[in-house]
Amino acid sequence: MHATKRVLLSLAAASVISALPAAAQNKSTLEVVKQRGQVICGVNVGLGGFSLPDSQGKWAGLDVDMCAAVAAAVLGDATKTKFVPLSAQQRFTALQSGEIDMLVRNSTVTLERDAGLGIQFTGINFYDGQGFMVAKKSSVKKLAELADATICVAQGTTHEFNMAGYFRSRNLAIKPVVYENQEQMYQAFFGGRCDAMTQDSSALASALATRNKQADYTVLPELISKEPLGPFVRRGDDVWAAVVRWSLYAMMEGEEKGVTKANVDEQLKSSDPLVLRLLGVKEGNGKALGLDEKWAYNIIKQVGNYSESFERNVGMESPLKLQRGINALWTKGGLMYPLPLR
């Protein structure tokens, strides 16, 4: 017992020393990643649309693209990534200990996570939240049209509570049909028991994709609760936090400026000063971040802009068929607002 403990402690001490360069010696993860030639990302073990390995072991998803974008920005090559699948219990410890460089694992940004735990959030790459699914033949397009509808919901969840509050505050009556668990709710809904069903929108889309029923059902674009998901880095490494944050913003800015994987080379000759700055033709952004001036060009060329990544992974070109909703650009009714890249 005593011996075991000593071994354990010396192991821990050794790990601390080896992990120190990455995490505690004021050496930014940016330097570590450049030296190693690879970005190590913590991801979900398997969540369709966000991070999922295919039969060849190649990872794909919105979170995976975020990681690839950082590799393109820092190393000039979006494939220089390593994905570490992590459970919900493991994820934050893995980041704190320096085992991974960043965590992109559909993790909700909350106050206690941002302020505690030795980690910090860098941005939001997907606004999730409680959504509603309806049959396409019902031709319901918005939540207000669910007045007097029967809605399947799982018992004792915040979903039940949120739904009651949402409709009550709008003076709309609904008929909740409550199930003991999520699986029973799915069965009942797909068995035609309710006009609508409610859950987090990504879970609804995933349920639809798993059952291959995208042709008959759809997730409405409105969300009634907040589950903003985004990448986390270690607290205190502001240089690295900036690299991750602006990589995400570069993808959004690419969309806002109409710069795509396909046209990025032409866009190098754009007359728009904001496009020229984004792509590094006008220098400055790269230097400020400690990156090559081609950093954002490399992201868009190799990974695509935010819209391309969204549609391919969770949107209309994917099995999930999620609409943009609040994940649209700010100019199109959504919340995606890249801060100015200048």
Add this chain to the structure above:
Amino acid sequence: MAALSRTVLAFALVLFALPAAAQKTLDAVKKRGELVCGVTGTVPGFSFFNAVQEWEGLDVELCRAVAAATLGSSSKVKFVRLTPQRRFEALAAGEVDMLASNATFTLQREAGLSLQIAVVNFYDGQAFVVPKSLGVKNLAALSGSGICVTAGTTHEDNLAGWFRARRLDYVPIVLLSQEAMYEAFFASRCAAVTEDSASLALAIVRRGVAADYFMLPEIISKEPLGPYVRRGDEAWLDIVRWTQYAMVEAEELEVTSANVDEQLRSNDPAVQRLLGVRAGNGKALGLDEKWAFNIVSQVGNYSESYERNVGMNSPLKFARGINALWNKGGLMYAPPMR
């Protein structure tokens, strides 16, 4: 065993990290018993020393909210006037605890100047003003009209880009200076005038003609404004960021300065967490659990502050536009406070 050593390791690292991320600014503010806030001081609606010798404005109230959160009193603030040329240097040198000075967030400011963006408290950008008598309510309705703009500015490019993208026509009336542009507009040489919204509001208020003009709700460029803090002080960064979010969350949950005492008895778990009835948020931030209660009780929620300083209860009369809550068509979105 692997899992156990990982736990030990994480614990060790947290201990190591503490001195580096020392709660420098928070400790200094508590010890001093006063928050020192850098402001512009000359922008009505944002930070302005008014005729009765009081500070007022959206940025001023954010400083007051941080004082309420950290010291329990929104009046424990000293305001320091800083020019745009001096402000970042003053923050970096530790002369002020935070900057709330109409500074646009940009990549090169955040990544280059040893500063950190805390949060956006006002999405500014290029806007349009029309005479009320024109009866126009949105930008598309200006199709075919004359629009005054200053030559050689990004405003000129943005204006052209917005109308071209929508295949709408307009008549650019290009003036050589901002002053000439406003003169032309107020002499009715064009149907509308375009500039950043704060500049437009100032021009109207200065001429005492606020009652006769209307700002259209569309903002067509990005000038996100908000507080800056020093890099490397995450504990302080979090406090400033979540102070703004607490004001936004209070608006979303309909907790106001008038009803906040009643709301202590709310059965909504989100309200209980916000107001510290359920503990946790205060501890995570290193603050009293009443921190957000004090903000709302003494300063108000974001909507109250907005309407009083730049909105309908102010001379500026800004519509909420993109500064509305996320579930009302705007961009104001507080991540969950739990």
